[in-house]
Amino acid sequence: MGVFDRVVAMTLPLVPKPVVRRVASPYIAGEAVDDLVRIAEDLNRGGYRVAAAILGEFVTRREESEEAVRDYQALLARMGERRIDGYIHVKPTHLGLKLDVSFCLENIRSLLVAARAQGLFVRLDMEDSPCIDDTLHIYHRLRPDFDNVGVVIQSRMRRSLADVRELAKVKANVRVCKGIYIEPYSIAYTDPELISRNYSLLVEELLGAGCPVAIATHDERLVWEAARTIERLQVPHDRYEFQMLLGVLAPLRALIKGAGHPVRVAVPYGPNWYPYSVRRLRKNPAIARYVLKSLLKR
Ligand SMILES: Cc1cc2nc3c(=O)[nH]c(=O)nc-3n(C[C@H](O)[C@H](O)[C@H](O)COP(=O)(O)OP(=O)(O)OC[C@H]3O[C@@H](n4cnc5c(N)ncnc54)[C@H](O)[C@@H]3O)c2cc1C
Incomplete structure (x- = not known):
């Protein structure tokens, strides 16, 4: 990681969440399964397969995993019903x-x-x-x-x-x-x-x-x-x-x-978008402008 990217990475946690949400929006379908379906159908129409994932990781309680299983089962049913050309990861x-x-x-x-x-x-x-x-x-x-x-x-x-x-x-x-x-x-x-x-x-x-x-x-x-x-x-x-x-x-x-x-496009969605967004944004130096702007506004 270059010095510039390192500075961006270090300042990201200081950026207000709504700013992160806005800047990260191109990387995420949305919060609900309907958002995933909409984007997946769009991509399928464009000739792309889809890999759908519900955002979430490193859970600390069993109930969170059980909820994730239920959400994935509902997603699989929905993908089957809508005949989406895709899979889950x-x-x-x-x-x-x-x-x-x-x-x-x-x-x-x-x-x-x-x-x-x-x-x-x-x-x-x-x-x-x-x-x-x-x-x-x-x-x-x-x-x-x-x-x-x-x-x-x-x-x-x-x-x-x-x-x-x-x-x-x-x-x-x-x-x-x-x-x-x-x-x-x-x-x-x-x-x-x-x-x-x-x-x-x-x-x-x-x-x-x-x-x-x-x-x-x-x-x-x-x-x-x-x-x-x-x-x-x-x-x-x-x-x-x-x-x-x-x-x-x-x-x-x-x-x-x-x-x-x-070609397959990986499409994440769900309410737990913050850690994923921060990781994606760290990869993208173009966000430095937003980061600096939001910090200067504070
Ligand atoms: C479908 C898919 C699934 C993945 N699954 C995993 C996984 O299971 N585990 C894991 O550890 N990693 C996973 N990754 C992430 C992967 O390991 C890399 O960190 C990421 O893809 C960047 O590496 P790169 O091969 O694209 O090469 P890089 O050299 O990092 O990127 C090449 C070019 O792509 C562009 N680019 C890359 N990322 C961005 C971005 N966020 N915004 C704008 N431009 C960008 C830049 O122009 C960059 O120069 C996955 C990536 C993809 C595409």
Whole structure:
């Protein structure tokens, strides 16, 4: 992170919540399931698939996870009823990973059963490094019973190639991303070039092993590198897709779709928008203007 970005990151917690909400609005569908449905249908009409998520993470009470399960079940029913071309992705810590791994596993199992009834898929997001072992454990426990489950690998983590080789053995459906969490040097690459090189390596390893792969990045170089790998390995359309976040580089996503590749847009929604918004805004130096303006107004 450059000095300028670091200053922005440090000042964000001082920015009034309504300002954060306004600036973050392009990244979030809204607070209610109807908002998600509206945006998802719009994206589907534009030729994009959707990955829907209810915002929430690191819950501290079981009731919060139970509520998240109920909300996701209602969302799955709604997506099925509206025939949305999409799936859901969930944060394990929203479903109780930090409270009790077995509790979290059973919550995810119940979502997989509900999703399967609608012909839908569920991806487990990957959170910070203390969550990786437990998330992969849950994935490997559920994989034998479910075809509609996927997971995420982060190219910044030094362990990821080894994890990918284990996942390839069970033909896992894997989303590859750089990883949003800042991790220590001892376990993570910190050089952006190394993170990118590892990204392309992981994508190639998974595609070469016959796994379905979701290439989640806005880094244009990585997009076209992956496209070349796909062409070279002659990977069929039903075994890969590109993924981007709502509100980020829409022109790039149009170019990828225009080049004939399947593209999915991740669409978060829900009342717990604050931590997600702050993380997204930290990635976007263009918000500095809003941050400074709002601080000067105080
Ligand atoms: C669909 C999807 C799912 C993801 N799931 C996970 C997950 O489960 N676990 C996890 O740790 N991370 C996840 N991420 C986040 C990911 O790890 C990266 O932090 C994030 O995508 C930025 O990395 P990048 O590959 O886009 O490359 P970067 O080099 O960070 O970004 C490339 C370019 O994209 C643009 N850009 C990126 N972010 C923004 C932004 N917020 N606003 C404006 N422009 C931006 C900038 O122009 C930047 O130069 C996911 C990302 C996507 C797209």
